[in-house]
Amino acid sequence: MTQRNLSLSKDKIRILLLENISERAVECFNAAGYHQVECLPGALPVDELVERIADVHFLGIRSRTRVTERVLDAADRLTAIGCFCIGTDQVDLAAARHRGIPVFNAPYANTRSVAELVLAEIVMLMRGIPAKNAAAHRGEWLKSARASFEVRGKTLGIIGYGHIGSQLGILAEGLGMRVMYYDVVRKLPLGNAEPADSQDEVLERADVVSLHVPDTAETRGLIDAGELARMKPGAHLINASRGKVVSIPALAQALEQGRLGGAAIDVFPSEPTSKDEEFVSELREFDNVLLTPHIGGSTHEAQQNIALDVSTKMTLYSDNGSSTGAVNFPEVNLPDHATARRILHIHRNEPGVLQAINHAFSEAGINIVGQYLQTLTDVGYVVMDVETDDAGPVLRRLHDIPATIRTRFLY
Numbered sequence: 001m002t003q004r005n006l007s008l009s010k011d012k013i014r015i016l017l018l019e020n021i022s023e024r025a026v027e028c029f030n031a032a033g034y035h036q037v038e039c040l041p042g043a044l045p046v047d048e049l050v051e052r053i054a055d056v057h058f059l060g061i062r063s064r065t066r067v068t069e070r071v072l073d074a075a076d077r078l079t080a081i082g083c084f085c086i087g088t089d090q091v092d093l094a095a096a097r098h099r100g101i102p103v104f105n106a107p108y109a110n111t112r113s114v115a116e117l118v119l120a121e122i123v124m125l126m127r128g129i130p131a132k133n134a135a136a137h138r139g140e141w142l143k144s145a146r147a148s149f150e151v152r153g154k155t156l157g158i159i160g161y162g163h164i165g166s167q168l169g170i171l172a173e174g175l176g177m178r179v180m181y182y183d184v185v186r187k188l189p190l191g192n193a194e195p196a197d198s199q200d201e202v203l204e205r206a207d208v209v210s211l212h213v214p215d216t217a218e219t220r221g222l223i224d225a226g227e228l229a230r231m232k233p234g235a236h237l238i239n240a241s242r243g244k245v246v247s248i249p250a251l252a253q254a255l256e257q258g259r260l261g262g263a264a265i266d267v268f269p270s271e272p273t274s275k276d277e278e279f280v281s282e283l284r285e286f287d288n289v290l291l292t293p294h295i296g297g298s299t300h301e302a303q304q305n306i307a308l309d310v311s312t313k314m315t316l317y318s319d320n321g322s323s324t325g326a327v328n329f330p331e332v333n334l335p336d337h338a339t340a341r342r343i344l345h346i347h348r349n350e351p352g353v354l355q356a357i358n359h360a361f362s363e364a365g366i367n368i369v370g371q372y373l374q375t376l377t378d379v380g381y382v383v384m385d386v387e388t389d390d391a392g393p394v395l396r397r398l399h400d401i402p403a404t405i406r407t408r409f410l411y
């Protein structure tokens with residue numbers, strides 16, 4: 001296990017940003033006083049990353065860079081990783097935690113983008129546009145008002161009333177829709193939305209059902225044949241959440257039988273990994289289904305928000321020690337430390353460590369004016385605000401505690 005002390009001035013801190021991360025991130029780092037920022041357009045293969053990572057303090061990646069245990073072993077100075085995207089599967093999160101490296105991401109920076117797309121899809125579906133559009137591309141002229149409705153006064157049923165679901169509800173009310181929702185957690189309604197007692201109630205009453213749940217064991221197959229059968233005849237289904245939430249064979253059957261008016265699907269159980277791979281789905285044959293390639297959150301604005309969100313979390317961790325928003329690491333939300341020095345200690349979460357830490361301070365004769373602790377499974381993160389300008393003796397003692405993973409000293 002690596003053990004080291006870090007107390008660097010900002011001009012020595014090196015930041016490497018891969019995969020064409022938005023310029024907004026660089027601006028944010030610069031504004032916080034970090035000027036050693038190197039940006040590369042693409043992902044680096046593991047071998048090259050292993051070579052380049054040795055003197056990097058903060059690494060920014062998107063989804064194509066793999067941060068494996070081998071990369072982390074070579075990352076002697078790495079203090080934090082920022083995933084400038086939503087997912088963090090590309091990083092070995094446990095291995096990073098064991099080395100005292102928090103990983104940050106931006107889970108909600110594209111909320112608005114998804115909500116806007118879904119809003120547009122509601123209008124398109126209610127007017128039967130997907131089928132009319134497909135027909136027009138083939139030279140057919142389906143000029144008819146049959147099964148074509150305004151959205152005003154219709155009921156939107158939202159399943160999963162979190163960041164996206166609740167924002168969608170507000171936007172849909174702006175178009176005059178009635179909004180009802182079901183969430184497994186009791187959520188206060190925004191605007192005039194009406195909470196439902198069950199998912200079934202939403203399925204049975206809504207003209208359009210939109211899914212905004214996470215991917216969990218409970219939500220896989222959440223919408224199957226039984227749920228689709230509960231929906232009103234001619235109702236529409238939208239899924240821009242996760243691919244496994246809807247049973248695609250069951251949806252295809254409901255469409256085949258003409259029980260649903262249409263659907264808009266952005267996420268699939270299996271998705272091509274690049275544009276060179278064919279998109280295969282039973283839904284391709286249905287003109288009344290709007291198919292989009294998992295782009296619900298893919299907008300220029302979302303990229304900018306992601307850049308701002310992740311770089312802010314990284315600079316806060318660097319400047320103040322707050323690990324708020326880390327996905328693999330104990331979350332400590334710290335106040336300013338203008339009047340005290342701050343020592344950050346990351347350790348294996350073993351019995352007796354805190355006692356050893358407190359002993360190190362008392363032996364060094366240093367007074368602790370504030371102490372914050374959080375643990376996550378096998379790792380603990382304790383932050384001490386102290387009244388001393390000479391932290392050397394206590395840092396040496398902390399370093400000698402066998403469970404120490406790393407320490408940092410902030411002026």
Ligand code: NAI
Nearest residue numbers: 160161162163164183184185212213214215240241296297
């Ligand atoms: P969130 O975590 O803010 O909200 C999810 C809500 O679902 C929570 O309120 C939770 O209590 C609720 N929930 C969980 N299980 C449920 C169940 N069985 N029934 C009803 N409600 C349940 O998440 P957020 O940010 O709103 O995202 C929602 C989904 O959208 C996620 O799956 C996310 O991965 C996906 N997403 C898709 C994007 C795309 O490009 N298509 C972009 C961004 C997010």
